[in-house]
Amino acid sequence: MNRKNLIWGLLVALAIAAFLSPFASPSPDGLERVAEDKGFLHLAEGKELIHALMPDYVFPGIASEGLATSLAGLVGTLLVFAAMYLLSRVFVRPKGNAGKGHS
Amino acid sequence: MHIPDGFLDPKIWVGASALSAGALAAAVSNTRKVLEDRQVPALGVMAAFIFAAQMINFPVAGGTSGHLLGGALAAVLLGPWSAGLILTTVLVIQMLFFYDGGLTALGANVLNMAVIAPWVAYGTYRLLGGLFKGNAGRTAATFLAAWLSVMAAALACSLEIAFSGTVPLAVVLPAMLGWHALIGIGEGLITVVVVSFVSRLWGLEQPGQKSYAGGEQL
Numbered sequence: 001m002n003r004k005n006l007i008w009g010l011l012v013a014l015a016i017a018a019f020l021s022p023f024a025s026p027s028p029d030g031l032e033r034v035a036e037d038k039g040f041l042h043l044a045e046g047k048e049l050i051h052a053l054m055p056d057y058v059f060p061g062i063a064s065e066g067l068a069t070s071l072a073g074l075v076g077t078l079l080v081f082a083a084m085y086l087l088s089r090v091f092v093r094p095k096g097n098a099g100k101g102h103s
Numbered sequence: 104m105h106i107p108d109g110f111l112d113p114k115i116w117v118g119a120s121a122l123s124a125g126a127l128a129a130a131v132s133n134t135r136k137v138l139e140d141r142q143v144p145a146l147g148v149m150a151a152f153i154f155a156a157q158m159i160n161f162p163v164a165g166g167t168s169g170h171l172l173g174g175a176l177a178a179v180l181l182g183p184w185s186a187g188l189i190l191t192t193v194l195v196i197q198m199l200f201f202y203d204g205g206l207t208a209l210g211a212n213v214l215n216m217a218v219i220a221p222w223v224a225y226g227t228y229r230l231l232g233g234l235f236k237g238n239a240g241r242t243a244a245t246f247l248a249a250w251l252s253v254m255a256a257a258l259a260c261s262l263e264i265a266f267s268g269t270v271p272l273a274v275v276l277p278a279m280l281g282w283h284a285l286i287g288i289g290e291g292l293i294t295v296v297v298v299s300f301v302s303r304l305w306g307l308e309q310p311g312q313k314s315y316a317g318g319e320q321l
Binding site for chain 2: 003005006009010012013014016017020021023024025026027028029030031033034035037038039040043044045047048049050052053054055056057069072073075076077078079080081082083084085087088089091092093
């Protein structure tokens with residue numbers, strides 16, 4: 001696995017988020033469907049403890065629903081990449097730790 | 104199967120959070136031992152891919168959809184410890200920015216999707232990988248690992264909801280497992296395609312081979 005493959009991997013992820021997400025099925029997922037059928041979905045209503053920036057994967061302030069979803073996907077994908085990269089740099093593999101644990 | 108706020112009672116979500124925190128601490132310490140500097144970006148790319156893929160809900164039957172969970176994918180390619188860190192990062196970002204999964208349910212969601220799913224997948228893959236040889240065997244092992252990881256996560260999710268007193272286990276369990284048996288087929292197919300593509304790219308051939316990217320023994 002080299003740098004080129006990694007860049008391609010990230011581009012594939014961004015392309016999926018940007019171009020495929022608007023075509024995702026709007027139907028409820030397994031858990032949501034079960035909650036609906038068995039009558040406990042209402043328990044989640046109004047229980048949100050935090051205010052998310054892009055609830056339901058829709059970028060705010062964009063009229064076109066498809067574009068708003070694509071943008072939310074792009075932002076989310078970059079955010080996840082950056083968060084994972086930084087967390088592994090800081091907590092898992094801090095600089096100067098090279099070679100440690102390879103006894 | 105991101106559990107929202109409101110489905111779990113405090114003793115369940117506090118308990119699940121404690122278990123997840125322990126698993127996460129073990130994942131950080133074990134990944135620290137095996138991860139090499141040049142492999143750090145691979146974790147980021149895998150997390151980004153799983154997040155993007157999770158947005159693509161595919162229809163399963165009668166007005167229901169499913170999406171990739173990714174626990175098996177990450178566990179097969181990078182090992183179960185790295186997979187736990189990756190899925191946890193994805194779940195936290197989904198909760199904070201997209202309100203997918205609740206704040207109180209985060210521990211339970213991490214337990215189901217970032218701990219149970221990758222470990223069930225890894226165990227299945229190792230076990231079957233030793234039994235079946237060759238390309239077809241690897242494909243079968245990957246598919247079953249992915250399918251079982253979704254079923255195990257759905258089982259755990261059902262138990263958490265039932266033990267919270269939200270709905271009886273006899274009601275929630277068959278419904279959850281029924282839908283996720285179908286969703287798991289999608290999980291299996293996507294995982295097989297991505298794993299065979301990436302392992303060819305990385306030159307991985309057998310489940311017994313040391314993972315190139317995660318540095319973990321697979």
